[in-house]
Amino acid sequence: MSADKIADALETDIVGGAYHPGEELKQGKIADRFSVSRIPVRDALQLLAARGVIELVPNKRARVISLSASEIDEVYALRLLLESDCLRQSIQNMTDIDIGAIERALAHSDIDAKTERWADSDWEFHESLYRPSKRPRQLAMIESLRKTCRIHIAGYGILPSRTEGWLDDHARLLDACRSRSENQAVNILTRHIENARDTLMSALPGTDSAPHGQA
Amino acid sequence: MSADKIADALETDIVGGAYHPGEELKQGKIADRFSVSRIPVRDALQLLAARGVIELVPNKRARVISLSASEIDEVYALRLLLESDCLRQSIQNMTDIDIGAIERALAHSDIDAKTERWADSDWEFHESLYRPSKRPRQLAMIESLRKTCRIHIAGYGILPSRTEGWLDDHARLLDACRSRSENQAVNILTRHIENARDTLMSALPGTDSAPHGQA
DNA sequence: CCGCCTCAAAATGTATACATTTATACATTT
DNA sequence: AAATGTATAAATGTATACATTTTGAGGCGG
The missing domain is CATH 1.20.120.530 (GntR ligand-binding domain-like)
Structure with a gap:
């Protein structure tokens, strides 16, 4: 499973409400879930950040966006x-x-x-x-x-x-x-x-x- | 030098006209230039794609955007x-x-x-x-x-x-x-x-x- | 001469291993 | 007991090595 597919799957979960705003996404967990290394997961997270679905700060955990x-x-x-x-x-x-x-x-x-x-x-x-x-x-x-x-x-x-x-x-x-x-x-x-x-x-x-x- | 800085440096070059629309960016070249591996370069390219500066298609080379x-x-x-x-x-x-x-x-x-x-x-x-x-x-x-x-x-x-x-x-x-x-x-x-x-x-x-x- | 196929070289994608940073729990101090 | 400092654990960032895909050049046939 490549970065694109992982991003799509995660996005479906997120917009479907499986994760609530502000919830954390850990690279390791996701990598295990899709049986890949963390490298494509990182790419997927970058894609989701580009789409405005998650927030990505260096050295911090990815979070689902949470707007005031x-x-x-x-x-x-x-x-x-x-x-x-x-x-x-x-x-x-x-x-x-x-x-x-x-x-x-x-x-x-x-x-x-x-x-x-x-x-x-x-x-x-x-x-x-x-x-x-x-x-x-x-x-x-x-x-x-x-x-x-x-x-x-x-x-x-x-x-x-x-x-x-x-x-x-x-x-x-x-x-x-x-x-x-x-x-x-x-x-x-x-x-x-x-x-x-x-x-x-x-x-x-x-x-x-x-x-x-x-x- | 981390992904953020690499992205900023590349973006400065691109908006400054050092690369023209449609020109290719090769991960290896950039990695050598900044003396890092290709991993942070990939992250930097993802950031630039998110900012709409380059176009990124899986398995293809990154290209500076070129609009009709x-x-x-x-x-x-x-x-x-x-x-x-x-x-x-x-x-x-x-x-x-x-x-x-x-x-x-x-x-x-x-x-x-x-x-x-x-x-x-x-x-x-x-x-x-x-x-x-x-x-x-x-x-x-x-x-x-x-x-x-x-x-x-x-x-x-x-x-x-x-x-x-x-x-x-x-x-x-x-x-x-x-x-x-x-x-x-x-x-x-x-x-x-x-x-x-x-x-x-x-x-x-x-x-x-x-x-x-x-x- | 042009188009198409083949194959080697080059570029990208991924896994593993390790370094660095952050976070959590615990002990210490006030 | 609350706040703070420290140490351990956990998560992220990066380098290297290898697999996969693309690409471009050269040869073949039309």
Whole structure:
């Protein structure tokens, strides 16, 4: 098993909530688990650090990222900026074929609602929304920021209780795309993301139910 | 010499134009140069890949990034989005102390105009503009995108011939900050960045003087 | 003359062994 | 008992040696 595969496996575990934010990853343990030496494990950890999944300080143990409230707030501000712009670009380029792909992604996420695959399907839907923008780098940034959020959501055990509301947002986003209503789509998306932000913020350890307060 | 230092030294060389886009970096050569084994060199290369300075594919040689015209176009689109937003946030938080820091950075970049230190001073000025935004993550993204541009500018041997115009833009940006004119500042910044983009695009190998054409 | 295959040289990937740094537990002191 | 210093254990960083993959040159055939 090579560094890439190890990184992918670890990332799946981390975004799935098997490790919570701040938890340590020891090279030796991981090497044993995958039956390799520590060298490819080190490479894998570097890759995860590059993807923003773990934090790596020389001579210290690797840790799953753990963001403060204000850091999470900035991440969501960046998501609002990048995803809104991406959606605008996307709608401007959107063909009927793209609409079809979004419809399929919506149906798929409908099936996976309330299951453990929800997060994956949710991302697939948004990716289908953003892909027509033809902005691969921007899309990668968005995916990375979303992964950051997901690690915290999974790590703090936030259940997908509001899945219905989110599915509803998705359906309305699709409608806005069908009619090429840029502003309407961006409005829906903005509320969608702000909603997710507040859900996460109020579940943060230390802050008890303070939806978007201090910064 | 450890991985961090090696990465920093290599990055300085690359953004300084010692390597041009697409050029190969061989682990063995670098290891000899710094009198270490290939292990810390590999770590350094991973760090540079994480910073977006080189491209790293398993079993292949490391290469300095080399972006196509459309990729560079996307990078500038992202810069326009992120830097404009950052400047707005910054001006909203800006104190007189911050203004003073911008004034000093402007004076410093004035001194370094037309020297090889221009690029560093230019970044210092923009950093002083953006720092009051209190968006460290957004600032890091901007710095990374700018570094990407700088690698290509340096690698294709674009001389700082238009430095006076850019210094003028900086002075006008400072004025706009003094009067807290968000829109005016963003307008100046937008033209400033678009100007730099067109300068780079028309110097790209393969495209001869086509300022912002196909995408 | 161009394209393709083969094979040796070179570069990257990995395991093992060892050095260095960090962390934990324990004893000591106040 | 709390705080501090020290020693032992554990984890990370690096060098060397070897396996694997890529690459590039040369020869072969079209």
